[in-house]
Amino acid sequence: MTDTLLPTSIVGSLPKPSWLAKPEVLWSPWELTGDTLAEGKRDALRAAVQEQHRRGLDIVSDGEQTRQHFVTTFIEHLEGVDFEQRETVRIRDRYDASVPTVVGAVSRRKPVFVDDAAFLRGQTDRPIKWALPGPMTMIDTLSDRHYRSREKLAWEFATILNQEARELEAAGVDIIQFDEPAFNVFFDEMTDWGIATLERAAEGLRAETVVHICYGYGIPANNDWKATLGAEWRQYEQSFPLLQRSAIDAVSLESHHSHVPLELIELIRGKKVMLGAIDVARNEIETPDEVADTLRRALQFVDADKLIPSTNCGMAPLPRTVASDKLGALVAGAALLRAELAGADPAVAG
Ligand SMILES: [Zn+2]
16 A cells, blocks of 8 residues: 555545535535536545645545545446435435435446546545445445345445446556445344455455445434444444455544444454544544544554554545644644654564
């Protein structure tokens, strides 16, 4: 991925500029149309890259500036999905959303994000990461009137995701991330076919692969759900042993301000760990010391050369200046710990 120790990375989204989409809203409609919209998305992507450069991120993402939503934007580009026919469904057993409907066999008629990824590749010399939704999270974010089987549809999506991922890799993407927050909710399906469909989506890739499993954006429905989870959040205990044995290279998880017991990280020993050291559910900016402390405590359970300091989840709903300052805190916190580890080296070599 990169030779830097503790390379920093965001999970995915950054806030969009207000001229592109209404700020601090998820699924926010575009403010532009047609060619102006296409140009606006690219300008926003360029600005997102520049901000990551300015703040010193080691791994650069697109900030999801060209998508309205991390799942539906991908689905809407597929054959067999009717996005005029929207239905309201309950997502991850938590909140209702208007989603597209599967009305026939699904297929990818053309690449979805490959042009955007090639554009991102042209904006930076640093390693780039591209996020796709995972198969299980995709099926949980639509209405299906054709397959009538969550598993069958997940396998179809896995095949499609693999086609897209291979082309992203060919366009120069170094790291491909699959977002599977559904792994924190549907444990039986995850065990039965969720991990297998994820591996199918990642099959044959030379790019590094990441699975991001989180407790969601800082929106009220997620915050209310988290309040019901008790003092210890042990959801990762279900997925981590399976992922440890899987072909996926890295796991992205929530940590800072969460109630996830850190020792659960031991369950993915050997994998790279993208650790969330930035809370995306509140506007208060972490201090570099707080970030370093969160990362340092994880080092009991993950080797330093496998730790990737990151955010808990996407930052789309945050005010733009807050997100930017949080990037700065992440980079400064990682630098503190890096310096500490460099200082400790002679003793370790001892
Ligand atoms: Zn997330």
